Amino acid sequence: MGLSTEDFDFQLPEELIAQTPLKNRSASKMMVLSKENKEIKDQQFNDILDELNPGDALVMNNTRVLPARLHGVKEETKAHMEVLLLKNTQGDQWETLMKPARKAKEGTTISFGDGRLKATVIEELEHGGRIVEFTYEGLFLETLESLGEMPLPPYIKERLDDQERYQTVYAKENGSAAAPTAGLHFTEEILDRVKEKGIEIVFLTLHVGLGTFRPVSVSNIDEHEMHAEFYQLSEESAKKLNDTKEKGGRIIAVGTTSIRTLETIGRDNSGVLKAASGWTDIFISPGYTFNTVDAFLTNFHLPKSTLLMLVSAFAGREFVLNAYSHAVDERYRFFSFGDAMFVK
Template sequence: MKTSDFYYDLPQELIAQTPVEPRDHSRLMTLSRATGKVGHHHFYDILDFLKPGDLLVVNNSRVLPARLYGVKEDTGVQMELLLLEQKETLLWECLVKPGRRCKLGARFSFGNGLLHGEVVKVQDDGNRLIWFSCEKNFFTALDEIGQMPLPPYITEKLQDKERYQTVYSKELGSAAAPTAGLHFTEELMQKLKEKGIQIAEVTLHVGLGTFRPVKADDVTNHKMHSEHYFLPGETARLIRQTKENGGRVIAVGTTSCRTLESVATFHNGILEECEGYTDIFIYPGYQFKVLDGLITNFHLPESTLIMLVSAFAGYEHTMEAYRQAVEEKYRFFSFGDAMLIL
């Protein structure tokens, strides 16, 4: 398939700049994999579409306030750092702007000296390895002075950092939120449990590669970014149990989907506790091994995420659903509305 097959025209005003309050009052489109039938609801109506014995698999990754603003210590020049990946306790791979000011040995100060950093390596791709030092715990300092790394299409300032975290987030490590989970409130989670719907966790730390555009004309020539995942043994057990009892396994978000399908692919369909890195690329033609349902947001045109949705729901069904979403003025992308595919 061609990348251009996944293009759709999106008016700028439909890109959500702020989250809906309360979280579960966003809109919910339902899409049938079998028929392509579309329904229009609110997210709190999801209780009507899930059955006792179903299992929701959520990604418990927590977003790092990974954007740092500071100065170069010898010149006072303003610098911006984005933490990409932790290599050691205080050693991080970073994206730095302006890069020309960031040579080997360059030192920076952030938060009026609360945090310091030094470039210890300039990589071939232009990213820097930076060694940090601070008097207090690194993550405590980061929480005080770091900013949420919002996607480039969100231009409004986020008033509350927690609104870019899911209510069940716990494992620090993502550079972007697993946004399908942003619609859940603690009250809604409790109602789901009371109805007999189980909830299991995986961890996949979302990298900035999730926003990387597909530049290849032919979809199959695209190289996916790699992300770290962990599948707990208890989650693997619950999935097996759900399948045996005739329940449905529903992934909350493309990150949970990629975790489950990666493990099943790597282990010949057998789910067991494991962790590692995955660069699985799911596009139409992929045969799903675990999923029976998917909760997801509306994704960028020509992105790997809309390709994954098309693989699960069917290409024609997906593109028609997106056409209707634009027509009905749904809110798109990270702070936008949701879709439930069953």
């Protein structure tokens, strides 16, 4: 019998869910887990350099979150509509989620910012999904930047005053519906210190979909189907990572999105990395053998989530749940704006 979703449950007091980012990105706490000797240490994120050795490679996801939530009105009735962009399917067509979906029939046009941007529903999907075609003047992304807002995860109720705090300092490639949050702790200054210590910084791209927040709805986790997300690893990045391995350095992933990209590419080539792009729906849970990643940085995740299952696959379920219990006792901050965990 495989593991059940209940095997990844724990009690999380609601007040430990971080509602706002800390004033200083790198002021978070950081728990260090050593899977070899089952040791748990309480540190500060600023101590991250003590965990990195010259010759290691730090792999970061440079995706940039789109301000993907739009508020508009139906042209014919002026009824308010909320539209959430999920992914660009082709040209100016996007898969979206709409509220209230029942009012968004095929042919409906929604206007944003007094008509600067318009979306016409061209196809109805299940679960409130709609394919829309946008019309606008000028550049789509510039129009979106001025009209849209960040689609924060459902468990964050506070308003985000500074939209850039939900982007990493190295965010570059537009396309995510959510931030790769493990990277939010890094500042330019810490990145400079990482380079000075002789650690290679390597970028890849995985556009995070909102499926990241989707709870596991099956009781036997082997039956869970992951949402697919688009990833890209360049020739140059693949070469740097293979060189790191050859010289005995470690590949250290920043965030579960980086892990999923590296393992998607590495599992097909017994750990060797090649330039690649495509869609991945890899689901990493206990029993999975890691091919590429030697250590990683992540945040504290939801009970019963696929992300908690991934961390457990690497370090062992009981050990990870003990660490989470310790995190609750020590009042660590959870989720997107919360504290960090370094697992080695």
